[in-house]
Amino acid sequence: MEQAGNLSNELCADDVVCFIADRHHVTPQRLLRDFLDGKTSLSLEPNEVEILKGLSGPAANNGTTNSKRR
Template identity: 40%
Template sequence: MNELIDIPTALYNDEAVCFIADRYHTTPQKVMRCFLVQAGLVPDTEEEAIAFHLENNEIEILRGLTYCSHT
């Protein structure tokens, strides 16, 4: 679980990621961080506490985007 997760920079500019970020009044980077925490891919640390919770459909959208970016 100490493995580094590399999020492609282009993903931060994706229309869906930006839409979700706007919805929560946050940055695309924080949306992706929240996704990684909620998906159980990285631990939630107190110093980087997430101030919002993604809905299931948003997680599925982001899961699809991250899967497509690695294939």
Template identity: 40%
Template structure:
């Protein structure tokens, strides 16, 4: 797992795909990005994590495309 600070732009949280996923999973865009980062081993899962969903493989691929080269 990587141990570095990741800067997420507001632009990513406002992306229509991220917002759609947030709507689909009844959560926030921030939680979608956090879930992606945890599932892709960029960050460890928070200790008090109450996430009750996992992104599907195709959703992970879409998120990778959105974040390619951003961190």
């Protein structure tokens, strides 16, 4: 759980996340919480969705991938 908290803190401080959150008049915390939970209460542009996926995807999977995969 601590790793998820660190991930969230790092993402909340990211300039791009802050910019997208500001565009939608929400806090970065709410933007990320809703996005990561799959909520559709925000009308994100397709490029915003792709940006958030790119920022949260690799970091969220860090350390959780199967090391035996080839």
